[in-house]
Amino acid sequence: MPYLRIVTNTRDADIAQETPTTMAKCIEALTKPLTTEEQFAGNFPLPPEPRILATGTYEEIQTAFLGDPCRYSIIINPSQYTDGSPVGLPTEEAVNAMLAGTSHSRDELVGQIRPGLRNATVEKVAINAVMAGCKPSYMPVLLALTEAMVNTDTGEALLGAQGWFSFGAVVGGPIAKEIELNAGEPNLSGAAPLTPGVPTNTTIGRFIRLMMVNIGMIEPGVNEAKGIGNPHKTSIVLAEADNDSPWPQMATEINDVPGAQLPPGGFQDTENTVTFFVFWGDMLNGFRAQYTGDTVLGTASEPAIRGKLGGVAEAAKFLSRSQQGLVLMMSPADAQALAKAGYSRTDVKKWISEHSVDRYTKAKQMGLGSGVVGTVFKIQGAPLNPSGAWPPEWKTPGYDEIVKYYPMPWHVTILVGIGSYNGAILNGTPRWTVKIDKWK
Secondary structure: OOOOOOOOOOOOOOHHHHHHHHHHHHHHHHHOOOOOHHHOOOOOOOOOOOOOOOOOOHHHHHHHHHOOOOOOOOOOOOOOOOOOOOOOOOOHHHHHHHHOOOOOOOOOEEEEEOOOOEEEEHHHHHHHHHHHOOOHHHHHHHHHHHHHHHOOOOHHHHOOHHHOEEEEEEEEOOHHHHOOOOOOOHHHOOOOOOOOOOHHHHHHHHHHHHHHHHOOOOOEOOOEOOOOOOHHHHOOEEEOOOOOOOOOOHHHHHHHOOOOOOOOOOOOOOOOEEEEEEEEEEEEEOOOOOOOHHHHHOOOOOHHHHHHHHHHHHHHHHOOOHHHOEEEEEOHHHHHHHHHOOOOHHHHHHHHHHHOEEEHHHHHHOOOOOOOOOOOOEEOOEEOOOOOOOOHHHOOOOOOOEEEOOOOHHHEEEEEOOOOOOOEEEEEEEEEEEEOHHHO
């Protein structure tokens, strides 16, 4: 709706002082006769994008990718086709080489990515892969990841959380090692998977961002929320530590989510999958929270699981978006210790759900139930809450009632693959998982 009349209001304004002026603008916008342009009825077609964007020298093409600096009225102008840094040039030769990584036709449509709903074809995936610095061997993963992005309502993230969200991906199965996607190494050896300079992890993360810019048509400060932003927008990509994990890989847990839209046969252990995540807010790593849950619950918890997860359950209360779910990145050593004590991944998820609790008096002070735009987010098409409504914990129970920050086990995701002490936690959900091999 390019001719929609918009009245803006400062979020932190003095309401008493600004309301008269704002209301006058609203009344004028609602009553002023429509212009010829505003009377247009029908769909506005997206402006066509030429297949060949520019020709010229390396410097000239990089400048063309940055776009018109006059497009925005904000102080710092976001680039038009990139993440602001120089990119690999998607020449015919480079794109053809990238397309050799898949047997699928360049014209095949993967789907449309929100919010812009441009068509993501195999060729456009290859173009953005070249720009991001990916290799042809990544193409099956990138195409499966694009399919996951197509099936995710990314607009929910773009419009909320003051821009403090990020997209990410987790790859499971043997293909992760084939393309050298890092999961971290035991006992803090080797390169950390989220460290800049791990090529596969970094370039796939950048690919997500470029696809969202060029196909999803996100524009910072326009349809991507303002605020502080998040440096994780191009970095949270890693592999599961399949060989070191005592449990079936993460994708198999989606089989148990009520109402999840599953492929025939569901997801199997050891098969190649990629999961697209929406993460929210801050990440806590190496935290030293002291567990207080037993006092609240009035019962003693098993020492084996409490020792590993007590700090997680306590620290998870301090994250800002419990409504979006909890992701626990756990070291293989911790997972093996829990498995040796007899706990499955589902047991761990259930324990965290049942022990990240407070009396509502305190939970409300921690922000439980606030900061969400009125939807309950989804895993594989299924609401986190089976009824699709707010769980009781996110409404207004009695002040002395014990409530859960993560009401059900599927609000918690366990990812084995970070070699960090105590692991890392952040809010987020695995929005959609896709089998990779069909894109080879």
